[in-house]
Amino acid sequence: MIYFVRHAKDDESYVGSWSEVSILPSEEEKVRTLAKELKNYPITNIVSSDILRARQTAKLIAEELSLPIRYEKALREQNKGTLTGRKKTTLTEEERDLIDHQQVDTMFPDGETLRNVYERMKDYLEEIKKMQEGTLIVTHRGVINMIYYILTNTPLDMDKKRFDVDHLSVHEYEKEKKKIRRIL
Numbered sequence: 024m025i026y027f028v029r030h031a032k033d034d035e036s037y038v039g040s041w042s043e044v045s046i047l048p049s050e051e052e053k054v055r056t057l058a059k060e061l062k063n064y065p066i067t068n069i070v071s072s073d074i075l076r077a078r079q080t081a082k083l084i085a086e087e088l089s090l091p092i093r094y095e096k097a098l099r100e101q102n103k104g105t106l107t108g109r110k111k112t113t114l115t116e117e118e119r120d121l122i123d124h125q126q127v128d129t130m131f132p133d134g135e136t137l138r139n140v141y142e143r144m145k146d147y148l149e150e151i152k153k154m155q156e157g158t159l160i161v162t163h164r165g166v167i168n169m170i171y172y173i174l175t176n177t178p179l180d181m182d183k184k185r186f187d188v189d190h191l192s193v194h195e196y197e198k199e200k201k202k203i204r205r206i207l
Contacts, residue, residue, distance in 0.1 A: 024064075024065070024156060024157065024195050024196065024197060024198075025151060025156070025157075025159075025160065025195075025196040025198065026061075026064060026066060026157075026158070026159045026194065026195055026196070027159075027160045027162060027167050027170065027193070027194040027195075027196065027203075028080070028084070028159060028161050028162075028191060028193050028194075029162065029163060029164050029167060029189065029191060029192050030046065030072075030074075030076045030077040030079075030080040030161060030162070030163060030190065030191075031046040031047070031051070031053060031076065031080045031083075031190055031191055032046060032047050032190040032191075033045060033046050033047060033076040034047065036111055036112070037110055037111065038103055038106045038108060038109050038114070038122070039076075039103075039107075040100055040101060040102055040103035040104075040106065040107040040108070040131075041074060041099055041100065041102050041103070042074070042107050043075040043108065044075065044076060044108065045075060045079060046076050046080060050191075051083060053191060054080055054084060055083055057084070057193070058083060058084040058086075060207060061084065061088060061159070061193070062087075062088065065156070065157045066088060066090065066157050066158075066159045067090070067156070067157035067158065068090055068091055068092075068093070068155065068157065068158055068159070069084060069088075069090050069092045069093070069158070069159045069160075069161060070094075070095055070098070070154065070158055070159070070160050070161070071092055071093070071161040071162070072094070072096075072098035072099050072100070072162045072163060072166070073094040073096050073098075074099055074100065074163070077098070077161050077162055077163065078092075078094065080161050080191075081161040084159070095147075097143060097146075097147045098147070098160065098162040098163075098166055099166075100140075100162075100163035100164075101131075101135060101136075101137060101139075101140045101165050102131065102134040102135045103122075103131040103134045104131040104132045104133035104135075105131070105133050105134070106118055106121070106122065106131060106132070106134070107134070125137070125181065127180065127181065137165070137179065137181070140169055141172060141173070143169075144166060144169035144170060144173065145169075145173055148170065151170075151196070152198055156198075164183065164188040165183075167186070167188045168183065168186050168188055170194075170196065170203055171185070171188075171203055174201055174202065175203075187205050188205075192205055193205070193206050193207035194206065
């Protein structure tokens with residue numbers, strides 16, 4: 024099995040994307056509690072997105088499980104380019120409209136489309152298939168959603184909640200059966 028976990032909650036008053044916004048201090052204990060639960064699973068190593076909120080989540084889990092972490096740029100969330108890390112209240116009306124009405128092929132200035140993320144994860148899934156059993160991947164909702172879209176042959180759309188990828192949710196990927204499901 025390969026396991027995926029979405030990072031802990033961060034300050035959502037910022038445009039997340041590739042931003043370096045920290046997880047909320049109130050989330051640290053939730054991560055530690057999850058890490059204690061993960062001791063019941065055969066996790067042998069951790070691979071994490073290199074974005075701060077994922078790195079912080081992975082570090083807390085790794086400390087509890089006494090495991091090494093490897094960081095991967097390919098596990099990043101969608102790049103929203105020049106909007107990344109901006110306080111949402113500072114966005115222009117045009118920029119808010121871009122976010123509020125995003126479609127799968129909406130290109131962010133100096134960023135990428137959701138379809139780009141899908142293609143990136145389709146390619147990276149080949150790397151995931153090579154990972155040793157028991158790998159825990161700490162990443163973002165968009166990335167985990169893309170794995171679901173790919174493995175379930177679901178047409179790509181803008182339904183962020185379709186696959187129930189909440190903060191700190193855990194998903195199990197069976198490589199041989201090519202199946203993924205939420206387990207925590």
